Amino acid sequence: MARWQDKVKELTPAQAIVSYYFIAIAISVILLNLPGTHQKGVEVPFIDSVFTAVSAVSVTGLTVVNISETYSVFGIVMLMLVLQLGGIGVMSLGTFVWLLVGKKIGMRERQLIQMDHNQHSLAGLVNLIIEIIRILLLIEFIGAMILTFYFLKYYDSFSEALLNGVFATISATTNGGFDITGESLVPYFNDYFVQIIVMVLIILGAIGFPVLIEVKAFLSNKHPNFRFSLFAKITTVTFGILLVVGSVAIYLLESFHSFKGMKWHEAIFASIFHSVSSRSGGLTTFDITQFSEGTNVFVSAMMFIGASPSSVGGGIRTTTFAIAILFLINFARGKDNIQVFNREIHLIDVFRSYAVIILAIFMVLISTILLTISDPTIPIGSLVFEITSAFGTCGMSLGVTPNLSPFGKVLIMLLMFIGRVGLISFIFTIGGRAEKTKYHFPKERVIIG
Amino acid sequence: MARWQDKVKELTPAQAIVSYYFIAIAISVILLNLPGTHQKGVEVPFIDSVFTAVSAVSVTGLTVVNISETYSVFGIVMLMLVLQLGGIGVMSLGTFVWLLVGKKIGMRERQLIQMDHNQHSLAGLVNLIIEIIRILLLIEFIGAMILTFYFLKYYDSFSEALLNGVFATISATTNGGFDITGESLVPYFNDYFVQIIVMVLIILGAIGFPVLIEVKAFLSNKHPNFRFSLFAKITTVTFGILLVVGSVAIYLLESFHSFKGMKWHEAIFASIFHSVSSRSGGLTTFDITQFSEGTNVFVSAMMFIGASPSSVGGGIRTTTFAIAILFLINFARGKDNIQVFNREIHLIDVFRSYAVIILAIFMVLISTILLTISDPTIPIGSLVFEITSAFGTCGMSLGVTPNLSPFGKVLIMLLMFIGRVGLISFIFTIGGRAEKTKYHFPKERVIIG
Ligand SMILES: [K+]
Ligand SMILES: [K+]
Numbered sequence: 101m102a103r104w105q106d107k108v109k110e111l112t113p114a115q116a117i118v119s120y121y122f123i124a125i126a127i128s129v130i131l132l133n134l135p136g137t138h139q140k141g142v143e144v145p146f147i148d149s150v151f152t153a154v155s156a157v158s159v160t161g162l163t164v165v166n167i168s169e170t171y172s173v174f175g176i177v178m179l180m181l182v183l184q185l186g187g188i189g190v191m192s193l194g195t196f197v198w199l200l201v202g203k204k205i206g207m208r209e210r211q212l213i214q215m216d217h218n219q220h221s222l223a224g225l226v227n228l229i230i231e232i233i234r235i236l237l238l239i240e241f242i243g244a245m246i247l248t249f250y251f252l253k254y255y256d257s258f259s260e261a262l263l264n265g266v267f268a269t270i271s272a273t274t275n276g277g278f279d280i281t282g283e284s285l286v287p288y289f290n291d292y293f294v295q296i297i298v299m300v301l302i303i304l305g306a307i308g309f310p311v312l313i314e315v316k317a318f319l320s321n322k323h324p325n326f327r328f329s330l331f332a333k334i335t336t337v338t339f340g341i342l343l344v345v346g347s348v349a350i351y352l353l354e355s356f357h358s359f360k361g362m363k364w365h366e367a368i369f370a371s372i373f374h375s376v377s378s379r380s381g382g383l384t385t386f387d388i389t390q391f392s393e394g395t396n397v398f399v400s401a402m403m404f405i406g407a408s409p410s411s412v413g414g415g416i417r418t419t420t421f422a423i424a425i426l427f428l429i430n431f432a433r434g435k436d437n438i439q440v441f442n443r444e445i446h447l448i449d450v451f452r453s454y455a456v457i458i459l460a461i462f463m464v465l466i467s468t469i470l471l472t473i474s475d476p477t478i479p480i481g482s483l484v485f486e487i488t489s490a491f492g493t494c495g496m497s498l499g500v501t502p503n504l505s506p507f508g509k510v511l512i513m514l515l516m517f518i519g520r521v522g523l524i525s526f527i528f529t530i531g532g533r534a535e536k537t538k539y540h541f542p543k544e545r546v547i548i549g
Numbered sequence: 550m551a552r553w554q555d556k557v558k559e560l561t562p563a564q565a566i567v568s569y570y571f572i573a574i575a576i577s578v579i580l581l582n583l584p585g586t587h588q589k590g591v592e593v594p595f596i597d598s599v600f601t602a603v604s605a606v607s608v609t610g611l612t613v614v615n616i617s618e619t620y621s622v623f624g625i626v627m628l629m630l631v632l633q634l635g636g637i638g639v640m641s642l643g644t645f646v647w648l649l650v651g652k653k654i655g656m657r658e659r660q661l662i663q664m665d666h667n668q669h670s671l672a673g674l675v676n677l678i679i680e681i682i683r684i685l686l687l688i689e690f691i692g693a694m695i696l697t698f699y700f701l702k703y704y705d706s707f708s709e710a711l712l713n714g715v716f717a718t719i720s721a722t723t724n725g726g727f728d729i730t731g732e733s734l735v736p737y738f739n740d741y742f743v744q745i746i747v748m749v750l751i752i753l754g755a756i757g758f759p760v761l762i763e764v765k766a767f768l769s770n771k772h773p774n775f776r777f778s779l780f781a782k783i784t785t786v787t788f789g790i791l792l793v794v795g796s797v798a799i800y801l802l803e804s805f806h807s808f809k810g811m812k813w814h815e816a817i818f819a820s821i822f823h824s825v826s827s828r829s830g831g832l833t834t835f836d837i838t839q840f841s842e843g844t845n846v847f848v849s850a851m852m853f854i855g856a857s858p859s860s861v862g863g864g865i866r867t868t869t870f871a872i873a874i875l876f877l878i879n880f881a882r883g884k885d886n887i888q889v890f891n892r893e894i895h896l897i898d899v900f901r902s903y904a905v906i907i908l909a910i911f912m913v914l915i916s917t918i919l920l921t922i923s924d925p926t927i928p929i930g931s932l933v934f935e936i937t938s939a940f941g942t943c944g945m946s947l948g949v950t951p952n953l954s955p956f957g958k959v960l961i962m963l964l965m966f967i968g969r970v971g972l973i974s975f976i977f978t979i980g981g982r983a984e985k986t987k988y989h990f991p992k993e994r995v996i997i998g
Binding site: 353392393394397398401424425427428431432450451452454455457458459461465468469470472473476479480481 | 802841842843846847850873874876877880881899900901903904906907908910914917918919921922925928929930
C-alpha cells in the first residue's frame with residue numbers, strides 16, 4: 101500500500117491525469133459491457149463500445165449508437181454511473197491541478213475547502229473530492245426531485261418519470277449531453293419549465309467548481325472580508341457574455357431560416373437553449389441539422405471556446421478566450437499590461453492563452469484535413485462541427501458521427517480525450533515559468549485552459 | 550506645394566497608407582476604363598471594374614472577369630501598369646513603415662539604401678522607392694527577356710511572345726497572379742523551364758524587399774562586417790520551410806487523388822509549384838478545383854500565413870507565423886524567452902504576433918459566416934478558400950469568385966484591401982509600446998504582420 105502510494109506520488113500531475121483517464125475509460129468499458137447492460141439481441145462492436153465509454157467519461161455526449169435502443173435500464177444506470185464518475189473526476193482533477201500548480205493563487209480556495217497548504221497532497225485531493233461530491237450531489241438531488249415530479253406529466257409510471265428525471269438531471273449537471281429519449285430534449289421543445297431547469301443545471305456544471313465554492317462561501321457569510329477571486333469574476337462574466345452573444349447570434353442567423361414560422365417565444369428559447377448548450381452541455385431541443393451553415397460555423401467557434409476551467413466543460417476555456425480578447429483590446433490601445441477588475445493579468449497567463457489557442461487551432465486544422473481524407477463523403481462543415489464538438493466536449497452533433505470510418509471514430513475519441521484532459525494547456529501549465537515583470541496593480545493569477 | 554507637403558506630413562503612417570491605397574484604386578479604375586481598354590462589345594459592370602482594380606492594386610489576382618476575353622492589348626498594358634504600381638507601392642510602403650516605426654532596427658537597411666536617419670522622411674521615401682524600382686525593374690527585365698525569347702516556341706509572332714512574356718513576368722514578380730491565357734499557367738503544365746523561371750520570380754517578389762537589399766549588400770562586398778539581420782534570417786528560413794512542407798503535404802494529399810495517373814515528375818512539379826504559389830503568387834499550372842477538400846483546407850491555411858513582410862504578399866506574414874511557432878516550442882519547454890540565431894525575440898514582437906493572429910482568425914471566421922449568408926449556394930470550403938486567398942492576397946481560386954453576390958464581391962474586395970494594407974497589424978505596430986524586460990542576449994526587432 102505504501103509502495104503504491106509512493107508510485108502515485110512520483111507521477112507528475114500530467115502523468116497522473118492521463119493515467120486517471122485511461123483507468124476510468126477501461127472501467128467504463130467494463131461497466132457498459134456487464135451482462136444485462138444491453139437490450140436483447142443488440143450487439144455493439146468493440147470500437148463503438150469504447151467510443152461510448154470515452155464519450156461518457158469525458159462527459160462529451162457524442163454517440164455512435166442510439167442509447168435508448170441499445171442499452172437496458174441496467175445499462176442506462178451504468179451509463180449514469182460513468183457520467184458521475186466522469187463529471188466528478190473532471191472537476192476534481194481540474195481544480196486539484198489548479199491548486200497544486202497555481203500555488204499562491206490557490207490559497208483562498210484551499211482555505212475555503214479546508215485544504216492545508218502543507219498537508220499531504222493525496223489527503224488534500226480526498227478533501228477536495230468529498231467537497232465536490234457533496235456539492236454535485238446536492239445540485240443533482242434538487243434537480244432530480246423537480247424533474248421527476250414534473251415528468252409525471254409526461255410518463256405514465258413513477259419509475260419511468262424517475263428514470264427520465266434522474267437521467268436528464270445527471271446528463272445536464274455533468275454536461276454529459278446523453279439522452280434516453282432517442283432525440284435529446286426535442287420532446288420538450290415547447291416545455292420551457294424543463295428547459296429552464298436543464299439550463300440551470302448545465303450552467304452550474306459548466307461555470308467551474310472554484311466559482312461554486314466561492315459562491316457557497318459568499319452565501320455562508322462565514323468568511324469575513326470575503327471577496328470573489330479575479331478568476332471567478334473573469335470566468336463568470338465571460339460565460340455570461342458568451343451566453344448573450346450566442347443567443348443573439350443564433351437568433352439573428354436563424355430567424356429567417358430554420359426559425360421561420362416559429363412563434364417568437366419558441367425562437368427565443370431555441371436561441372437561448374442552444375447558446376447555453378454550446379458552452380458544453382450538448383443537449384438540444386431542436387433538430388440542429390436544420391441550422392444554416394453560418395450557424396454551424398458560429399456554434400463550432402462557440403464550442404471551440406468551451407466552458408470554464410475546472411468545470412465539466414472542455415475547449416480552450418472561457419478564461420483563455422477572455423484573456424485573448426482583453427489582450428487584443430489593450431494592445432490596440434497601446435497599453436503594455438492588461439488591467440481588469442482593478443487587477444493586472446500576469447504575463448505568464450497571456451503567454452498561456454497564446455500557447456493554448458495556437459495549439460488548439462493546429463489540432464482542429466490537422467484533424468479536419470485528416471477527416472476529409474478518412475471520410476471524404478461527409479461535408480466539411482459537418483466534420484468541423486463534430487471536431488469542435490469533441491474538443492469542446494460539448495456533444496452537439498450534425499448526426500454524422502455514427503457514420504464515421506473507424507479512423508474517424510478514433511480521431512474523435514482522441515479529441516474528446518484531449519479536450520477533456522486539456523493535455524496541451526496542462527503541459528504548458530507545468531512547463532511555463534513566471535517571467536519577472538514590474539507591475540502597477542497587485543497581480544493575481546487566472547487559469548488558462 | 551509646401552502646404553500639400555505639410556498635410557502629408559501630418560498624416561499618421563496608418564492614414565498615409567490607407568490614403569495611398571484609396572488613391573491608387575481610384576487611379577486604377579480610371580486606367581482600366583480608358584477608351585479602348587476593353588475588347589469590342591464587352592461591357593464590364595462598375596462593381597466588377599472596381600473589383601479588378603482592387604485585385605490588381607493589391608496584387609492579389611482574384612478576378613470576376615476573364616482578362617483575356619475582356620481587355621484589349623491596350624487594356625492589358627494598363628493592367629500591367631497597375632500591377633507595377635501595386636507591387637512597387639506595396640514594397641515601398643511596407644519597408645518604409647518598417648524603417649519609420651522600427652527605429653533602431655532599421656538602421657542597417659537605412660544605411661544600405663543611403664537613407665539618413667535624420668533626413669526628411671519624404672526624401673527618404675523617394676530614395677527608397679527609387680531603390681525598389683531599380684531592383685524590381687532589373688529582376689523583371691531579366692525575367693521578361695528570358696520568357697519572351699523562350700515563348701517564341703509557343704507563339705507565332707514576336708509581339709505575341711513579348712506580350713505574354715512581359716505579362717507573365719510582371720504577374721509573377723509582383724505576385725499579381727493575373728493571366729492573359731484564360732487559364733493561368735495551365736498551358737505550361739509540362740514546361741518545367743517556364744515553371745522554374747516563374748517560381749524564381751514569384752519568390753523574389755515574395756521574399757521581402759529588406760531581404761533583397763541585404764543580399765545585394767552581401768554580394769556587393771562593399772560593407773565590411775556585414776551580417777544578415779535577424780529578420781532576414783527568420784523570414785527566409787520560414788519561407789523555405791513553408792515551401793518544403795507545402796510541397797510535401799500537397800504531394801501526399803493529392804498523390805492518390807488528382808495526381809493519380811500523372812508521371813512522377815509531373816506530380817512533383819505540381820506540388821512544388823502550388824506550394825510556391827500559395828505563399829502569394831496565385832498562379833496555377835493545374836485545375837486546382839480538382840484538389841481534394843483536405844488539400845483545399847491545407848492550402849487555405851498556407852495562404853492565411855502568406856508571405857514575408859515588406860514583400861508583395863499578404864496574410865499574417867511569415868514572421869508572425871514563425872514567432873508563434875517558436876513561442877509555442879519555447880513555452881512548452883518552460884523557457885520564458887525565445888532565442889533564435891543567437892538573438893532573443895523581443896517581447897513586443899511576441900505580443901504583436903498574438904494580436905495579429907487573433908484578429909486575423911476573427912476576420913476569417915466572421916467573413917465565412919457572412920458569406921454563408923450572402924452566398925448560401927456556394928460550398929463552405931470554397932468560401933473559406935476564396936477568403937483566405939483574398940486575405941493572403943494570393944489569388945488562387947476555386948472558381949467561385951465570379952459567381953459571388955454583390956455583397957460577397959465587396960467583402961472579398963475588403964479582405965484584399967485589409968490583407969494588403971495589413972491595417973490590423975499596422976494599428977498594433979503604432980499602438981504597441983515596448984515593455985521593459987531583462988534580456989540575456991542582445992535583442993533585435995523583427996517585423997510582425
Ligand atoms: K457535453
Ligand atoms: K497574388
